[in-house]
Structures are given as C-alpha cells and as structure tokens.
Amino acid sequence: MTQHRLTVGYVPGVTPAKWARTWAERHPTVSLQLRTVPAAEAADALRNGIVDAALLRPPADSSGLALIALYEETTVAMVPTDHLLTAADSVTAADLDGEPILLPLDDVVAWADTPGAPVEHRPETTWDAVELVAAGMGALIVPQSLARLYHRRDLTYRPITDAPVCPVALAFPEGPQSALVEEFVGIVRGRKPGSSRGRAEPAPKRTAREKTLAKQAARAAAGKAARKPRRAT
Structure with a gap:
C-alpha cells in the first residue's frame, strides 16, 4: 500500500477496538489512527477530509456519504x-x-x-x-x-420496548476509495485475510519482530478506543 496512515473517526458509544486489533494484526506497518468525533460533527468530518472513514449513527443529511449498515442498538x-x-x-x-x-x-x-x-x-x-x-x-x-x-x-x-432502534453504520465519502479505506471496509465486514475483495495486495509474511509489534499496536489501539471521557464526580 502506498499510504502509511488511515484515520477513522467514531462517535461516542461506538467501540472500534475489535476492528483496530484486526487492522494491527494484518498491517503492522500501516498506522490506524482512531479519533473520537462528536455525533453532530461526524458527517462534516468526513466531508471535510478530517477523517477517512467513520463509525457513526447515520445523520438525517447523508448527502455525499456512502453508508454500510452495521448493527442496531436498543x-x-x-x-x-x-x-x-x-x-x-x-x-x-x-x-x-x-x-x-x-x-x-x-x-x-x-x-x-x-x-x-x-x-x-x-x-x-x-x-x-x-x-x-x-x-x-x-x-x-x-x-x-x-x-x-x-x-x-x-x-x-x-x-423502551416500542421505541425505534438506533442504527450504527460505517461511512465514507461517495466515489472511488483509497486502498486503505477499501481494506478497512473489508475488515469491518468480516472478510478474511485471503479475500480478493477489500484488499489491495496480499499480506507479506511477517517476521517474529513484526508479529510482536502488531500485538503491541493492537493492545494500544484497543486501550485508546475503550477509554471513556472523564466525568465529574
């Protein structure tokens, strides 16, 4: 892959840790930066290029965005x-x-x-x-x-048993995507490493040191994603 960093935004309540771990295992040399974005600003963060993709709750105005439904919350x-x-x-x-x-x-x-x-x-x-x-x-x-x-x-x-559910989606700008965004889409959709879709190139065989670095990166990414905002007591 020619790029060396992918920035993924996520709104409060959404936990991207499992996808971050998979990314770190498959691509230890490509940085995945996770950025918390306020729910009201997530769509604009995508449109303005602040993040490459985002895990969000679909906004009322989704113009210019491609959405992949992931799950629904109670x-x-x-x-x-x-x-x-x-x-x-x-x-x-x-x-x-x-x-x-x-x-x-x-x-x-x-x-x-x-x-x-x-x-x-x-x-x-x-x-x-x-x-x-x-x-x-x-x-x-x-x-x-x-x-x-x-x-x-x-x-x-x-x-609330008769309330509407709250959907969560993966979003990215409409149009052709970079190889890194395509790869992240594949990971979120659960594609295996050998899948021909969602991968720009086959993963090279890793050395023992690269495997160690991947595990360290996965732990760091998971810890950052799970960290909650400080609250008043």
Whole structure:
C-alpha cells in the first residue's frame, strides 16, 4: 500500500477496538489512527477530509456519504435509580407520558413522536443532559451504549420496548476509495485475510519482530478506543 496512515473517526458509544486489533494484526506497518468525533460533527468530518472513514449513527443529511449498515442498538430511558420507572425491567412509550424529557442538541435518537413532555431548555450535549437527569430535571432517551458510556452510580436505564432502534453504520465519502479505506471496509465486514475483495495486495509474511509489534499496536489501539471521557464526580 502506498499510504502509511488511515484515520477513522467514531462517535461516542461506538467501540472500534475489535476492528483496530484486526487492522494491527494484518498491517503492522500501516498506522490506524482512531479519533473520537462528536455525533453532530461526524458527517462534516468526513466531508471535510478530517477523517477517512467513520463509525457513526447515520445523520438525517447523508448527502455525499456512502453508508454500510452495521448493527442496531436498543433505545433506553435514563433516569435516577430511585425513579418510579425502575420498578419494571422495561418500559413503553406510554409509561413516559407526562414525564419531562431532556432533548440535547446532539440527540441521536430519530423518534418523530418522542413521548413525554419535552423540557424547553435543550442542553448542548448528551453528557450535559446526563448531568440534568442526575439533578432530577427529567429523563433522557438514548442508545443503550451511551447509557453505559455515561454510567453514574445514581442513574440507571430501562429499555423502551416500542421505541425505534438506533442504527450504527460505517461511512465514507461517495466515489472511488483509497486502498486503505477499501481494506478497512473489508475488515469491518468480516472478510478474511485471503479475500480478493477489500484488499489491495496480499499480506507479506511477517517476521517474529513484526508479529510482536502488531500485538503491541493492537493492545494500544484497543486501550485508546475503550477509554471513556472523564466525568465529574
């Protein structure tokens, strides 16, 4: 491969560690840089060339982007641990009737008729909304991975059984792609090393030192991807 670096963005809650490990094992001499991007800025980061590809929740405006659906997340309601909604293992939209609902400006749940009573003040970010949930200002509807990412001991969450799911996709600019992007697409899709698709060239046989470097790179990439943002206590 003629390039020596691939930059992949990912939004909060998405964990690219397993793909980073596979990349490091197959291409120890080609750097894979993982960059966290805010959900509201992920599409523009691709369009502006800040990242070569991104793992994101599909935006309402996907113009200029190619998307490959990966999986769907359960939608949950985050509430204080002593909230009435915690009495059951799951809730429905009807259970949220009359409940104050926080809608952050970077909201990623595409629910046209969000249940409950939307709070007039819209926090800047999902993390700001989590702080308000802890202060008793209302409930927050998010993908399950974000509820886990922003976990606090005084908060919990319950699946909303009739809520729309939250899809996650691999995105990259439309049009011809570099060999590195094609290779990453193949890895995310689960193609084997010998597949004729998603690979620009066969992988050369590695020396013992290269194998050691690959393992070290995989551990470093996985640790970086799994690191959570610092939270106030």
